[in-house]
Amino acid sequence: MFKNYLKTAFRTLKKNVGFTAINVFGLALGLATCLLIVFYVVDELSYDKFNTKADRIYRANMQIKFGGIDQTYASSPAPLGATFQNDYPEVERACRLLQRGGYNVKKGNQVIHENRVVLADSTLFDVFTLPMVAGDPKKALVEPHTVVITESTAKRYFNTTQAVGKTFTFDERELYKVTGVIRDLPKQSHFHYDFFVSMASAQESKENAWFSNNFNTYVLLKPGVDAKKFEAKFPALMRKYAGPQLQDILHLNFDSFESAGNRYQLSLAPLKDIHLKSNLMSELDHNGNIQYVYIFGAVAIFILLIACVNFMNLSTARSANRAREVGVRKVLGSRRKSLIAQFLSESIMVTFLATVIAMLIAYFLLPVFNNISGKAMELSVGSLVWLVPALLLTVLVIGFLAGSYPAFFLSAFQPIDVLKGKLSSGFKGGMLRSSLVVFQFFISITLIIGTLVIYNQLKYIQNKDLGYNRSQVLVVHGVYDLGAQSKVFRDEVKQLPGVMGVTMTGFLPTSDYRNSSSVFQERALDPKKAVLAQTWVVDDSYLSTLGIKLTKGRNFSSQMPTDSAAMIVNETAAKLMGVKDPLNKPMYLPMDNMAKTFKEYHIVGVIKDFNFASLRNNVTPVILMYGENTGALSVKVNAANITALMGMIKDKWKSIKPGKEFEYTFMDEDFDSSYRAEQRMGTIFIIFTSLTIIIACLGLFGLAAYSAEQRTKEIGIRKVLGANVAAIVGMLSKDFIKLVAIAIVIAVPVAWFAMQQWLQGFAYRQNIQWWVVVLAAVSAVLIAFITISFQSIKAALANPVRSLKNE
Structure with missing residues (x-):
């Protein structure tokens, strides 16, 4: 039975090869685009999760409000790490990192400036998961003038990963002994270093200076410790240790200092939030932005919805032509559940084919997308563990939704009504299809406005008078x-x-x-x-x-x-x-x-x-x-x-x-x-917006072809009575243009609000210009009209005698 369903489905799809191609290609393009965005979002959300204790690792931040300035730093005072570990039982381990701006490293007769150098406490390997391939992590950074390097660095300098005991000459005078070699840090880390130098080498690490914030301090809390409750102890900590120095420097106690509107507060930031939710002073690397993850996640959903809407629109539109087939099948004894199974099998087959094509498109375009987004994503066995089930579920859900209308609606009709043609009028209103077209162009216009606003802001940044001349x-x-x-x-x-x-x-x-x-x-x-x-x-x-x-x-x-x-x-x-x-x-x-x-x-x-x-x-x-x-x-x-x-x-x-x-x-x-992140975002937005428009136009193209086919007799009669090509094109286009106009009315305020929120992230920004909205609206209307006109002109130029004869 199932084999028969597939055979019948294949013949039906082959018979309507044009609509099948539009359905498959549109859905495949939408799924492929969605997959690429999902890869990007998953990559952004996976930062620092390679650390086995990531849920218990926090970074100390300092908020300083003084002298008319209020800023938060990702760094903290030198003695904070030791204080955490010695005075607070909630802390299992503390570790500090200190940036020095790099070292000059001698390699033969060549001197190489290495920027990816950081000083680290010996507890580094107790806090972070940095697997060591050579050396003992408990002893690696204990002594002064010792260094731990990555595998690629060891190979670059010594042609082997067994580099323990070898030495580096830093800044042409200091010898540092290699005490460990670790695996290269994953790309999804909020810091990337090749050299971890012993903190014992830095004199400032021993200073008891509570008002010099140069160290990035991390704490590993013990299992079960509530970070918020631990954080509540910080005001007392600052009063106890920083208070006496505040008294010595400014002759003020903490209460007087804060009552004057000043602030010197310590807080904790979860390790897994640093990459996307922290862009403070003294960050160890350039972080991402959770706002972009939300935006691209929404774009992925919208593109997938548009592709699905196309698929559903064309499926329901073509199903009208199959009403008579349903009537004949019922007269010949087909049961309703057989008809439902037939329609659903066709829909799932198309969806499966589109998904396979989408996988291939995404696979071959991933290197291009990596280049645009600045990523190094790749499909691994680990990716397939969640990707394959997700895609199979997508096939079933989309296939079921797209095939549900013809499956459950058509199969319920009485054969006598279908064969007498009493259902034909029911397919001319198409309220569902009209709503879906409005939805498609609502998304497209929103993305067009968003793209124009982002481009305008980037252009404003590049051309703004900064108060200095950076040219040449x-x-x-x-x-x-x-x-x-x-x-x-x-x-x-x-x-x-x-x-x-x-x-x-x-x-x-x-x-x-x-x-x-x-x-x-x-x-x-x-x-x-x-x-x-x-x-x-x-x-x-x-x-x-x-x-x-x-x-x-x-x-x-x-x-x-x-x-x-x-x-x-x-x-x-x-x-x-x-x-x-x-x-x-x-x-x-x-x-x-x-x-x-x-x-x-x-x-x-x-x-x-x-x-x-x-x-x-x-x-x-x-x-x-x-x-x-x-x-x-x-x-x-x-x-x-x-x-x-x-x-x-x-x-x-x-x-x-x-x-x-x-x-x-x-x-x-x-x-x-x-502003590379914004530039990349702008480029990606342009690409995704273009793809969204293409997908929407594919659906509109299919619907226009279906509309022209349904009105073949009417067009023939109008031509016989003297209607010209322009009149017929206008007649076929106006209903779709009305839908685009409705989409514009809905999209403009939504897009305006969303982009205003994005622009709030800039102290210096270009207001949304009126021409952005006008250009987006005109573009949408023109794109829709051009798409529809192709089929409309084709129908208007057809020989009316042939169309009337066929009817």
Whole structure:
């Protein structure tokens, strides 16, 4: 019996090959797109879950509100880890990570700058699941000047994973012994390092400084511990340990400090939430965004729904033509359950075929999608464990829903009514199909508006006046490796033809190199007269090279020895000071963590605010101080042949440091990388929106063909009576265009609200323009009309004699 159902289903589908192809291709395209998005979402949600104790691991965050600024940091004080482990029985283990900005590692005659270096406590392997292939995890990071490396790093430097006992030369002077080799960290980790250096090597790790937040501290809670209850103990912890230092520095107790509106609070962030829900200062890596997961998850559901709607629409539309077949089958003795089984088997067969094709499309497009999304996803045996059952369930559900209308509705009719044609009028209204078409174009128009808004915001970001000029600025990294020769390199580069300006400092608007300090307006260090600001050390060429404008006062000058105690503040810092004219105002900067000593400065200039951080955030105070910093060399170039100039700069570098790799970027590229997630999202959105429109148009194309087929006799009569092609096309198109118009009315407010919520994530944003809505609406109408017109014109040009004869 089942074999007969399949054979009959195959013949029926073959007979209507055009509609079958549209059904299969539309559904396959929707399923393939949905699969790719599901892979992306699953990958994003799987971060840090490779840790076997992930449910019990938390990171300590610090929220600081002081000096007019309120910020939360992913870092915490040095003594916090030991305090957790020694004083709180809830904590099983604590571990700290400390970023140092990388090391220069010697390999033969070559010096390689390794950025993926971090200092770690010896408890690292008790907290995180980092399987070791060589060495003892209990002893690996106990001693100073020891290091644990990854497998790929061991192979890169020693051509073997058995590297325990071998040594590295860091920064051309310090020897570090390899005490362990671990497997490469999974891609789904919120930090990625190749070198884990013993924390015992860092002097600052032993300091009892509760107001210096440089360490990323993690705790492993004991089984059964309630994190919220444990977190409730933190205020008492801060009062006990940070309170005495607060008293020494500002001569305030914690109650007075907080009553003045300040805050210095500790909190916990679950490890599994860090990648998607944490974008704080001092993160160990660039994290994702849960908002994008929600958006893409919704898009996947919408695309799958549109594909299913297409399938259901065409299935129900074609079922009208089979009413007479149902009547004949019933007259010949077919039972209702046999008819139901027949219709469902056809529907499930089409769905299964579409699913197989979708799997193949997704498999071959996965590398392309990885390239666009910046991922490294792959189909593994583990993926198939959940994917195959999910797809089989999808086949059954979609097949059943699409086949349920003809199966249960048609099979219930009386044969005499069907054969007399009394049901034909029941298929002309098509309220269900009309509703589904509206739904399809509602989704399509919403996505079109969303894509246009995202594109508009990205364009706004790229063209916004940031307060500095990043165009044609070459940034040479690691200039500090040149030592005393760094000034020589700077001066020689400055003399090259095509060089417009040179500044030497690692503090750049597009860099992650930051330094935050509290600066006081009074010698008594009154917190009410404090400004929490970025304090950057720059030279006298900084402003001119980067095109930062002075609004008051003057620039630094190498001809003025007193400028060693001079400051230039941005407009935001000047505003927070609450003074009418900040020029020549004294400012006091603590020179150590306990503020036992401080240095007096005087403000010599005020600069226009510039965006040194993401445009998601407002500009915060910046204070520039005159001095020497060799973190990087920024070169403003204006050469017709930048390649030749680059070669000359590289030659200068090699002549001073022949074994050291020449590393550089361009400032505009560094800026763009800060918004890579948004750029990728925009690209993916454009692709998915295009696919959604294609899928919707496939369904509309099929329905238009069905509508034209159903009205063949009417079209023939109208042509005989003198109707022209335009009139017939208009007649066939207007009903569908009305449905698109209804979809526009529903989609516009929904899309407007959704994108307004997305834009709230940017402190600097472009409002949704009126033309975005108009363009989306016009595009939807044009796309629908073009799709419908193909079938309408074909029907209008048909010979009326033939159509009437066939009827």
